[in-house]
Amino acid sequence: MGRSPCCDESGLKKGPWTPEEDQKLINHIRKHGHGSWRALPKQAGLNRCGKSCRLRWTNYLRPDIKRGNFTAEEDQTIINLHSLLGNKWSSIAGHLPGRTDNEIKNYWNTHIRKKLLQMGIDPVTHRPRTDHLNVLAALPQLLAAANFNNLLTLNQNIQLDATSVAKAQLLHSMIQVLNINNHTSSSSFNIHHTNNNNFGQSSFLENRPNISENLYDPTESLSHIDHQPLGSFSSLHGLFPHQNDQDMIPPLISASSDESKQTQMMIKNKEILKHSDHTSNPSSTSTFTQDHQPWCDIIDDEASDSFWKEIIEQTCSEPWPFRE
């Protein structure tokens, strides 16, 4: 019931359309409109089923179809709409004049989906992937993907290098993932927990800097854009409220007033990491003179790649702190 038998009819041509067939279809629709798709093939002299004619027209021959690569703005729109609508390709296409649902669907599956995955974003939920082990194992690829800045460069007012944004987002997503998986434990990510001399994830994350003074929050800075890049990290939090907000870490900018201390601890931890000094005491006197080192500077450090590699090495060499 409900299923068209037209394509079951034998003798009807399938497969790629020839220019002659295209011309017949175009001429007929120009003269008469498509009317009943089922009746159209006979009227137009085509040995095709109506379904095939409709598809050919709507996806390829329609005069208002836009050809060519998707723009960054279209990328943004697709991502944002997909986060809202899911795989409602026709609905998404309705917001992209000249684009067909089929084209958008293909583009999503072949381009956007992969890029989101590489960036550690679940293309279905538009949230950081929760398979944290995979995320960590894929860090090198994630870093490479972080250089993909097409999704981030739409707004010309954005001054920050998109790669830095992506890296910050990546780190943020990792933190979220780790925190989600650890929310049942009160120790590892407790902001007041200070028993960390080593650079394990916990110390690094606990001591994440308050950078409100020196660093703008990428998610905040991008959130005002109509076509919000990486909406999964910004607007989607509002769209898909977490069941328990305690599960989520604060945004990259902390509201804490204890920023100087935390920033210094962050710097210290970075140095600890660089020197692999697992015995240093975080409470000992630091020789650093820099205060309020911007988070971006850390991420954008010339040695940032090695910085990230060391995170991986640390992660691998030390017991995973989060038991499920």
Place this chain on the structure above:
DNA sequence: AATATAGTCAACCGCGGTAGC
């Protein structure tokens, strides 16, 4: 140069919704 593999995308398949009888 030949072959294998990966990527792309037009087209098909099959299902759900619904209008009309």
Place this chain on the structure above:
DNA sequence: AGCTACCGCGGTTGACTATAT
């Protein structure tokens, strides 16, 4: 109310092309 035909949608396929080996 039940059946049928039709439309539109989303998932999948497979041919074609590009790139790697």
